[in-house]
Amino acid sequence: MTSQTDPMSSGVTDTLLDAQNVAKSFGAVRALTDASLTVRRGEVVALMGANGAGKSTFVKILTGAIRPDKGRVTIRGAEARVGSPAEARRSGLVPVYQEPSLIPDLDISDNLRLGDTNADTFRHWAAELGHPELRLDAMIRDLPLATLRIIDLARALASTPDVLLLDELTAALPTDLVERVLRVARQQAEDGRGVIYISHRFAEIAALCDRATVLRDGRSVGDVDIAPGIEDRVVEMMLGARIDLGQRAAETARPKPGGAPRLRVQNLAAAPKLIDASFDLHPGEVLGVVALEGQGQDELFEVLAGMRKPAGGTVEIDGAPALFRHPADAIAAGLKFVPGNRAEALFRERSVRENIAMPFSARARAWGPLRLRHEKARVAEAVERLQIDTRAQGEVQRLSGGNQQKVTIGRWLAHGVETLLLFDPTRGIDVRTKRQIYPLVRELAGQGAAVLYYTSELAEVPLACDRAVVIFNGCVVDIVEAVDATEERLMRAAYGLTSAEGAA
Amino acid sequence: MSFVRRNAWTLGLVALMVVLLGVTRLIQPNFGVSGLESLARAALPFAFATAAMAVVVIVGGIDLSVASMMAVCSVTAAVLMQTMGGVPAILITLAVGTLMGLINGVLIVLTRVPDIVVTLAMLFVWEGTALLILNSPGGIAAPFLREAIAGSVLIHGLPKALILMAIIVAVIWVPLKRSKLGLAIYATGSDENAAFRSGVAVGRTKAAAYAVCGLFSAFGGLSLLALTGIGEPVPGPYLLAAVAAVVLGGAVLGGGIGGLLGPIIAVFILRIIRTILTLAAVDPNVTTIVEGTIMVGVVMFGAFLMMRGRSPS
Numbered sequence: 003m004t005s006q007t008d009p010m011s012s013g014v015t016d017t018l019l020d021a022q023n024v025a026k027s028f029g030a031v032r033a034l035t036d037a038s039l040t041v042r043r044g045e046v047v048a049l050m051g052a053n054g055a056g057k058s059t060f061v062k063i064l065t066g067a068i069r070p071d072k073g074r075v076t077i078r079g080a081e082a083r084v085g086s087p088a089e090a091r092r093s094g095l096v097p098v099y100q101e102p103s104l105i106p107d108l109d110i111s112d113n114l115r116l117g118d119t120n121a122d123t124f125r126h127w128a129a130e131l132g133h134p135e136l137r138l139d140a141m142i143r144d145l146p147l148a149t150l151r152i153i154d155l156a157r158a159l160a161s162t163p164d165v166l167l168l169d170e171l172t173a174a175l176p177t178d179l180v181e182r183v184l185r186v187a188r189q190q191a192e193d194g195r196g197v198i199y200i201s202h203r204f205a206e207i208a209a210l211c212d213r214a215t216v217l218r219d220g221r222s223v224g225d226v227d228i229a230p231g232i233e234d235r236v237v238e239m240m241l242g243a244r245i246d247l248g249q250r251a252a253e254t255a256r257p258k259p260g261g262a263p264r265l266r267v268q269n270l271a272a273a274p275k276l277i278d279a280s281f282d283l284h285p286g287e288v289l290g291v292v293a294l295e296g297q298g299q300d301e302l303f304e305v306l307a308g309m310r311k312p313a314g315g316t317v318e319i320d321g322a323p324a325l326f327r328h329p330a331d332a333i334a335a336g337l338k339f340v341p342g343n344r345a346e347a348l349f350r351e352r353s354v355r356e357n358i359a360m361p362f363s364a365r366a367r368a369w370g371p372l373r374l375r376h377e378k379a380r381v382a383e384a385v386e387r388l389q390i391d392t393r394a395q396g397e398v399q400r401l402s403g404g405n406q407q408k409v410t411i412g413r414w415l416a417h418g419v420e421t422l423l424l425f426d427p428t429r430g431i432d433v434r435t436k437r438q439i440y441p442l443v444r445e446l447a448g449q450g451a452a453v454l455y456y457t458s459e460l461a462e463v464p465l466a467c468d469r470a471v472v473i474f475n476g477c478v479v480d481i482v483e484a485v486d487a488t489e490e491r492l493m494r495a496a497y498g499l500t501s502a503e504g505a506a
Numbered sequence: 507m508s509f510v511r512r513n514a515w516t517l518g519l520v521a522l523m524v525v526l527l528g529v530t531r532l533i534q535p536n537f538g539v540s541g542l543e544s545l546a547r548a549a550l551p552f553a554f555a556t557a558a559m560a561v562v563v564i565v566g567g568i569d570l571s572v573a574s575m576m577a578v579c580s581v582t583a584a585v586l587m588q589t590m591g592g593v594p595a596i597l598i599t600l601a602v603g604t605l606m607g608l609i610n611g612v613l614i615v616l617t618r619v620p621d622i623v624v625t626l627a628m629l630f631v632w633e634g635t636a637l638l639i640l641n642s643p644g645g646i647a648a649p650f651l652r653e654a655i656a657g658s659v660l661i662h663g664l665p666k667a668l669i670l671m672a673i674i675v676a677v678i679w680v681p682l683k684r685s686k687l688g689l690a691i692y693a694t695g696s697d698e699n700a701a702f703r704s705g706v707a708v709g710r711t712k713a714a715a716y717a718v719c720g721l722f723s724a725f726g727g728l729s730l731l732a733l734t735g736i737g738e739p740v741p742g743p744y745l746l747a748a749v750a751a752v753v754l755g756g757a758v759l760g761g762g763i764g765g766l767l768g769p770i771i772a773v774f775i776l777r778i779i780r781t782i783l784t785l786a787a788v789d790p791n792v793t794t795i796v797e798g799t800i801m802v803g804v805v806m807f808g809a810f811l812m813m814r815g816r817s818p819s
Contacts, residue, residue, distance in 0.1 A: 067703070088705035103703035107696035107762035108689070116689050116704050 016042050017079065018196040019064075019095065019165045024073035025220075026059055033059040034070070035220040041165055041196035046187060048207045048228070049200045051217035052240045052460075052493070057200065060217065061169055064198075065097045066090035078164060091117070094164030098171055100296075102154040106143040110153060113142060119160045127156035132182050147274070148175055155183065159190075166190055167198040172206060173296060184210050202294045204233050204497055218242045237493050241460075261285075262321055264421055264452040265337070267306075270315035276301035277476030279315070283421070283452045288443055290463045290470030290484075291456040292492050298476040299456050303425050306454070307339035308332030319421075333361065336420035340410050342429055342456075344403070347410040354395035355381050357409050361417045384412040389438065404435030411442070419451045426458050440466045460489040460496075474498040515756035515808060516768040522804075523771055526778040534785045539663045541781075546665035547655050547733060549777045551576065553671050553770050554726030555744040556751040557679070558607075558719040560769045563752050565715035566695035566761030567621040569610060572723050572748055573741035574632035579603045579727025581636050584645025584737025592648030600724045606632060607720015611713035629745075636739040645737035655732050671770075674725055679766050682718065691715050695761025751776060754801050756808070776801075 019041040026034045034056045041047050051057045062068045064075060066087050074081065077093045090097075104113050114121055121138060128136050131152045142150065151171055158166060168187060172180045187197050187210060199211055207214065208228060216224045216239040224239045226232060263282035270279045276298035283289050293299040304310035306317065308326030317324050319335050326332045332339065341347050349357055359377045385392055388408040391401070398409060407427060414422060424443070428436045443466050447453055455467055463470045464487050472480040472495040480495040510517065530537050555572050562569045579599050586595035606628075614624045655667040682688045690711040693701040702708050726744065731737060755772035757764025776797060783793045 065703075086705075086707075087703045088707065091705050097703075099703070103700040105693040105696045105700055105704070105762070108692055112689055112692075113704070115686070116693055116701075116706060 017076075018043055019075070019077050019198075020079075021060075021064060021075045022073055024060065024063055024070045024075065026063060026068065026070050026072075032220055034063070036222065037073075037217060037220065038222045039064070039198070039215050041198060043194050043196060044191050045213065046191045046197040046199055046211045048211040048214040049198055049217065050207070050214050050236060050240065055217040055240070056220040057217055059220075061097070061167065061200065064090070064095065065167065091161070091163075095167060096158040096161055096163035096165070097167040097169060098151070098155045098158045100151075100170040100173055102147075102150040104142045104150055104154055104157075107141070109139045109141050110136065111138040113153075114138075114157060114160075117157065117161065119157050123160040124156050127159040127186075128152065130182070130186060131156055132179060148179060151175060152179065155186075159186065163195065165196040165198060167200075169200045170202070170296075172201060172203065180206070202497060204236075204499060208232075216240055233494075233497075233499060234490075237490060237497070241489050241493060263318075264320060265306075265454070266316075266318040266321075267302075268316045268318075270302065270305060270317065271313045271476075272298075272301040272305045272310055273313050274301070275476050276305070279471075279473065279476075279478050281471045281478060281481065283454055285450050285452050286447050287469070288447045288453040288455055288467045290467030290487070291454060291473065292460065292463060292470050292482075292496050293456070293473035294496050295458075297473045297496075299425075299473055302473070303339065303341075303423055303454075303456065306332065306337055306423055307341075308337070309339075337423060338414035338417070338419055338421065339423040340414070340425060340427055342426040344406045344410055347413075348398050348406060350399035351397055354385065354390065354392060354398060354401070354409055357398050358384050358413045358416050361413060380416040384416040387415060388412045388442065402431075404431040407431050407435065407439075411439075415446075419446055421452045422446060422454070424453060424455045426456055428462065429458065436462075460492045463487045463492060472496055516765070516771065518808075519755065519768055519771040519775060523775050523778065526775060526782065530778060530782050530785065533782060537785075539658065542663060543656075543658060543665040543667070545774070545777055545781060546667040546671075549773050550655060550667050550671055550729040550733065551726050551742065551744060552747055552751065552773045552777065553675075554722050554729055555748040556755070556769045556773050557675055557766050558722035558726065559748040560752045560755065560757050560764060560766050561691070561715050561722065562621075562719045563757045563759060564695050564761055564764055565691045565712055566698065567614065567712065567715070568625065568749070568759070569607075569716065569719050570622065570625040570745060571606075571610060571628040571632050572719065572726070573744040574629045574636065575603060575606045575720055575723035576727040576730060576744060577636040577739055577741040578606065578632050578639065579724040580730045581640040581645065581737035581739050583728055583731050584647065585640055587646050587648050587651075592650055595648070596651075596728060599728060600721060603720045603722075603724020603727065604717050605720065607723065608713060608717040610720070611716025614716070615709040615713050633741060636741070640737050640739045643736050643738050645731075647731045647735045651728070651732045652735060655729065671729075675722075675766055675770065678718070678721065683765075687711065687714055692762055695763075697762070747773075747776070750797075750801055754804055 017040055019039070021037070021039045024034055024037045037056060037060050039047070039049065039060070049057060049060070063070045066085060066089055069085065077095055105116065108116070111121060114124055128134065133149065133152050136153070155171065166187070172183055175183070184206060187199065190197050199207065201207055211228050214226050214228055214236060215222055216226070216236060218240055219242070223242060226235060261284065264285045265283040268280045271277050275296060279298070279302055281289065291299055291302070301310060305312045308329040308331050319337070324335055326335070329339070349360070358381045362373070362377055388411065390408045390412060391405050398406060401409070411427065427439055440462070443453055443455065457463065464484050467484050467487070469484060470482045470487055470492065471478050472482065472492065474496060475498065479498060482491060482495065555576060558572050559569060579602060582602050583595050583599040586598055610625055610628050613628070614621045617624065654670055657666055658664050659666045659669055690701070690706045693704065693706050694708050694711045698708055730742070751772040752764070752769045753759060754775065755764065755769030757769060779797060779800060780793060783796060
């Protein structure tokens, strides 16, 4: 009215949320390059994308937790100066996250007061979502996670948002609650509001959503109407054309090794997400682990590394049952863990040499004078073998990401490897280093090591692994031979689309 | 039920304090009204320092400059009272204290330097400021200020100092705790990210909590002046004593849990223990060892009870 009207004049009344050409970089990492999303009145829109496609960054921008470098977000046709969650809330977008944003040390009524939520409206929605008995003086920290999600959702609904954003809300939620959540979300749309729905579960998206916007590598690559059989199309869009990661060396996946397994995991469960994992890992084998984020793979690796106690099931090493009380036990049993987050493994301010040599002196009975000459020789060998760029070896934090990752692996090479647990070893490192890591993994297996290899990049599975187990919803749902491990097959399995969906 | 459960720690502290008072009476049968009065007076600056510290601990921070701010306020009031009436001098002092706290808070929020570093630096800054205002003990205290904390009120044996402190803390803290700001203070200390997502202005909340800390420090400085009658520019032993009382009082370093009542009772407990040990003619150096041991013991015992209480569910 004042200066300039929206070009899409007909859409003004209809479009609730319109985000166009949003871009965001963190330092050198371009998390989003060109993401767009529109939500119209009465619509439930799914936002989809594989791991690392930029979904979570996009959500943070929409909800005002971070500011975009480029692009704009309008809500109800008005430019939304979304600078904080409080402002996004006022302009009509209310998010509900997988991790409830409730204050653990306050009771429910104080949490409601914090956001000026009407308690009666809240009660209405809580009852609608199957929790009519909630006491408002219950402390948040005493309540189970599923209840907290419902409280968070009821609180969001009570503020009558124009656009409701549900981010992985149904993950690990019991089925009856999932149904209620879906029904309420559908009702929101029918009442003329908008819903953005983020989930890894195709079944829910098919049941609930009208459209899906697909993100890949930080840009929106498609906007499709949900119809029967659309899954394949969406999977294809999420994968897209990918960068060449190099070819597998002449050798192909070797046949399944016979003999006794090095590591046998049976019905392993660990709180909160791992429910039932069973597999064997043989010497000389690289076993891939494929899963979407948060399906229980973190728990699996933490149990095997002695960082977390299992809730059930058994772990056997060379036929003998193993129970780790401390990471040192796992290391002594030959299970060497390389975590996905390098910061958890490295002593950032210390030198390359000290980082690699740490396992030599970590055990209590090895305290005392360091065996410097021995250490030096072994470290030099590891540096040589991994081609670590040692120009900045005084402080590990000054190394590039790829070289830091080599140090975390090199630490165990210097010590001699029997079983290596690699958790997403190529996360956030450059293609050149990636191409060095695959042959290294193969070489270690060739020398008789057993390697468990979780990767968030499906394309790596045929390059580095012999077989791959697929974990979905805390359970092993499939074991795929490397020769059959096309990305599509893996992606479908990882989304729980194999054979009898949801029957397990 | 719920009231008892929520205030279990504070009620336990009250019980402990009563027991300790009984022990004092046993050791020293003529410990009576005057003993209580001097105990309350001596505890006054510690109580305000603890209230100040408790507010920032609840918001998830810490303020190492509490004792230095008290010194600044003490000398400010002592100097002002030489030239003007007591009431305006007190009001100016309170404003100065609040401003110092606010500066601490704003620096922490804006620079994103850890609170422990900022307030350590400010400890030296305020210490120097106090010495600039008055480079040796001096100034005067208004007579009514000295009388305000001497003797008893209403009934014989109810120390004036205790009532005054209770009123001041209640007038500031009770409305604050029931306001949106109070809620935001607890929310920020409990889970900063969840508070941010819930729409809390986290930065402003922190700055406000530090300002309240400064205000309580100002009362601490005034109580010092009332106690001694002159302004003392060198900070007293209030910083670590305040941290100790806050922890013993049931607040959790890290934020979100606790109140002001528990820590203030803890101040009295620590003072009574000291009185008992003095009466029992224990070596003063052993006294501090005993105090430290009791603190660790009580906090560990509390954590143990809490774990026992939670495990069945």
